Amino acid sequence: MPYGDGMNARVRSEERRAEIVGAALEVIAERGYRGASLAAVAERVGLTQQGLLHYFPTKDALLVAVLQERDRWDAVPDTRWRIDLLASLVEYNAMRPAIIQTFSALLGESVTEGHPARAYFTERYAQVRENMTAVLRAEYGDRLPNGLTPERTAPLLIAVMDGLQYQWLLDPESVDMPGAFRDFLRLLGEPVE
Amino acid sequence: MPYGDGMNARVRSEERRAEIVGAALEVIAERGYRGASLAAVAERVGLTQQGLLHYFPTKDALLVAVLQERDRWDAVPDTRWRIDLLASLVEYNAMRPAIIQTFSALLGESVTEGHPARAYFTERYAQVRENMTAVLRAEYGDRLPNGLTPERTAPLLIAVMDGLQYQWLLDPESVDMPGAFRDFLRLLGEPVE
Structure with missing residues (x-):
């Protein structure tokens, strides 16, 4: 098989995977993860369930891909986060309700017993608390104007x-989600118009 | 049937209903509402599924009872809420993880399409925002120390x-959930040790 064809097959396969992950995001937003079925995801991309299993052998494997997708979006190098960029992130989130719905539903489910996303969210929050502590320290030093430390904020x-x-x-x-978040930054001592 | 027996039957029936609602709270904490089955709830209280349907004819009817139960606990007359009581409520919540798990799972699910608890949470939050606005106004007047209005806080x-x-x-x-909440009150301008 010529090299080019192999490349094309791989690209097609990756496009297909991306399409399946996109469909899974939608189905989870509509039904949650426990309520989602591989059949519903398969139908949305015009595959049989058997065809879908070729790309993702289990429902949990598909969930892992969904969570990795999220990590990719949020992968701003730590040092580049600044308080004012967080306000922009919240503005941006307000323009993508479907994706926020997916992850809000998943976060809610993750606290139930033995949920496959629980470890992911637990580690993610530990990491995000650490990143946000660093952002706050870079902005305010060891104490915010109100006296709290970055760790506690x-x-x-x-x-x-x-x-x-x-x-x-x-x-x-x-x-007004972005407005409310800007109000919170104001509580921290951030100058807001 | 003598009056007393009728009373006893009613009391027994209400006890049974309360027991079923308690079991439903546990099953929702473990599996979410969409993942919960009436069979699992019935089993937990030693009833057949048919027996359970005598008390709650549908899964949604049982959910309504679960949500009413929550309203009963939280039914502090509005005028009695004070900021410092909210800190005590959070301390109390930290002692009842199971129930917090139930309602955190339900809140998460409620944002998915056509969820039977969606209208409940939407109305509840509108009401709670109004109540908290009144609490903040009673404490701080029309502006908090940081300049925000009670409505925006x-x-x-x-x-x-x-x-x-x-x-x-x-x-x-x-x-440390209660400690973090006290920190938030400190951001509002509340004196905290």
Whole structure:
């Protein structure tokens, strides 16, 4: 087989995988992970369930791919995060409700017993608390204007982002998620217009 | 049938219902609502599924009872809430992880399509935002020390409570939920030791 054809086959296979992951994101947003079926994902991309298993042998393998996809999006090198970029991230999130719905549903499920995403979220939050601590320290030093340390502020920053997502997903007309997040930055002592 | 026997039968029936609701809370904490089955709830209270349907004709009817149960616990008359009582509520929540797990799982699921708890959570958050606005106004007047209005602070207060619950459920050793909530009150200008 000429080299070019092998490349094309690989590219086609990767495109197909990406398409399946995209369909899985949608199905999880609609039904949660426990409520999602491989059959529903397969149908959405025009595959049989058997055909889908060629790409992802189990439902959990597909979940891993979904979570890796998220890590790819969020992979801003730590040193480049700044407080004001977080406000932009929240603005951006407000333009992609489907994806926020997927991960809010998954986070909610992850606290149930033996959930396959539990370890992922536990490690992710430990990591994000560490990153946010570094961002806050770079901005404010060892104490914020209100006297809290970066270590004690980081969990609050993350909690506000997550908690606002639920209120906003449930009632987007009543909750201005980016505005509320800017208000929180104002509580930290960030100058906001 | 003598009056007394009728009373006893009613009391027994209500005890049975309460037992079923308790079992449903556990099963939802373990599996979420979509992952919960009436069969699992029935088994936990030693009933057949048919026997359970006598008390709750559908899974959604049982969910309604679960949500009403929550409303009963939280039914502190509005005028009695004070900021410092919220800190006590979070301390109390940290002693009942199972119930917090149930409602964190339900909140997560509620953002998925056509979830039977969605309307409940949407209305509940609108109500809680209003109640918290009143609490903040009673404490601080029309502006908090940082310049935010009670209306703009209420969604943040609720978001922090919800968001901290997820971080704490996933990693109770690393996250001091009551301490973090007191830190948030400190951001609002509340004197904290």
